Amino acid sequence: MINMSQITKVYNTGNVAFEALRGIDLDVADNEYIAIVGPSGSGKSTLMNLMGCLDTPSSGKYELEGHRVDALTANQLAEIRNTKVGFVFQAFNLLPYASAYENVELPLLFAGMRARERRMRVMELLNRVGLGDKIANKPTEMSGGEMQRTAIARALANRPKLILADEPTGNLDTKSGAEIIRIFDELWETGHTVIVITHDINIANHCKRVIKLKDGMIFNGIGARVN
């Protein structure tokens, strides 16, 4: 699924160059369930942005599903984000003025899917996350858990294999957080690769593999357990 070698990311803020990632080597097989942990500023989000093709590495080689993606054009990257990766954010990042239905529909619009097909897909996705009866609700009319489930439905819209979640339960109460993790479990069981950034030790333990980051480098050995 993912092959990264000697990936670095340098941010130039004014005169100071900040090395967010300093040589990451990482292989992720198909259908893995991974937690990325580490203190603030360790480069977790930067790594996830690179994995999701939101950003490009400063140097190094990155293959996603067997294809080099470290030197693609902006439009090619947009297409990968649209079809091969699903993002779930801590702050949900739903469009505030759009209903649950419209939010889930958006990636399908970008993919150029026909209206009929779109309608069926959106309904299928919202039913899958248990929101079939709330399609017309706007984010302000939903609970945190519902918003995050909408966001997951959106991430799954174009049936990507890779799901990237940046602290998906960070803004949720325990019960809602557990529901989200249960959905991730299901996704993993149906063949998705799920990668979750988390501060929650329970979630990290729940995952099948944990990657520890510190100062822009992977700290633990591949496959090691946290405890």
Add this chain to the structure above:
Amino acid sequence: MRFSIIYNVFMRDFNKQRKRMLLTLVAILWGTLSIMLLLAYGEGLKTQFVRGSSGMGEGIVILWGGQTSMAYKGFGLGRHIPLVEDDIEYLKQNVPEIRDVAGEYIRWGAEVKHKEMILSERINGVFPVYRDLRNMIPEMGGRMINDLDIEHKRRVAFIGDAVKVRLFGTEDALNKTIYIESLPFTVVGVMKHKTQMNSYQGADEDVIVIPASTFVTVFGDPWLDNIVYAPKDPNQSEYVERRVTEVMAGKKKFHPDDESALGFWDVIQSLKTTRNMMLGIEIFLGIMGGLTLLIASVGVANIMYVSIKERTREIGVKMAIGARRSYIVMQFLIEALGITFFGGFIGMSISYILTEVFKMIPIESDIFEFMGRPTVSLEIGLVVVAILGVMGFLSGLFPAMKAASVNPVDALRHE
């Protein structure tokens, strides 16, 4: 396929942000209304001025006798060059570029009487062709001087509409008898009212026209005051003027380069000048309206910028779920163009309705005589659409470029 994506996304965003869109729409509407009404006003003004300028006759040149300023063939300076009836036929024969030519005699301050009313009026002795050259159209039931009138030296008169009111008031004037210098004349026609903004002897509404032959008999005046001619090709008027001078110089023995021997008033050129002046006024009004519209466009651009700032995170989200930069650009561009054209369309419709309503108001006043009535023409519409297009595009382009330069990673972090 790609367009439908953009359209779908746009329509959704538009529906969700109605209030902001509406306010901007009103600004564009107002700008469009301003430019349309100003241009419509200019168009009405121009139409009226051109009509008024051609009230005296279209495509004509007025010719009168002057004084020589060059010695020639033994004649000294300052010799008067009179025009006579012979000259009319002579010009017709020798300058084939002339389509029509007529002479006219003028007598100022003739005594004119009808019943108890005694007036001092201007009398013109003219030929039938004068009717078309000088645009003197009779009202229904009446006629202008004709060939038989000339042949039989009939005592008939064609009177201007203002003279008619002075002599007859509201009474019917046709076939009534008036006395000019104590001689009875039958009124055969009253001039249909026309807008006349220039003249060389006074307005035509104030004149009493009689046959040239009768005029000579009554007043014993052998000298023509003017010759009026129309070149076949109005664009050749300068060349024809040159030819007329040469031919007349031969006949009357003055130097062909003597510019003061004959006087010319080229009404064709004057009309061109008037048209140009009016075009200038129209452009000026257009610029005024255009500036109003420009301010509205700045409003659109401003709102788009604010919108981008507010929607930075949204742009980031859209990019994260697979929107290409071009979609973002197109979204803002189409939004700006959509507002501009929609507002413009409403503004144009309102201005069209207003001018139509204005046309229906039946006001007969001197103001309209000079100002004309505002008219929306197809040309004005096209010009405004073009301006709207350019402004909509520009007001969307810069914000859109800014939106597209947003980095998705930063945008997602944006609060």
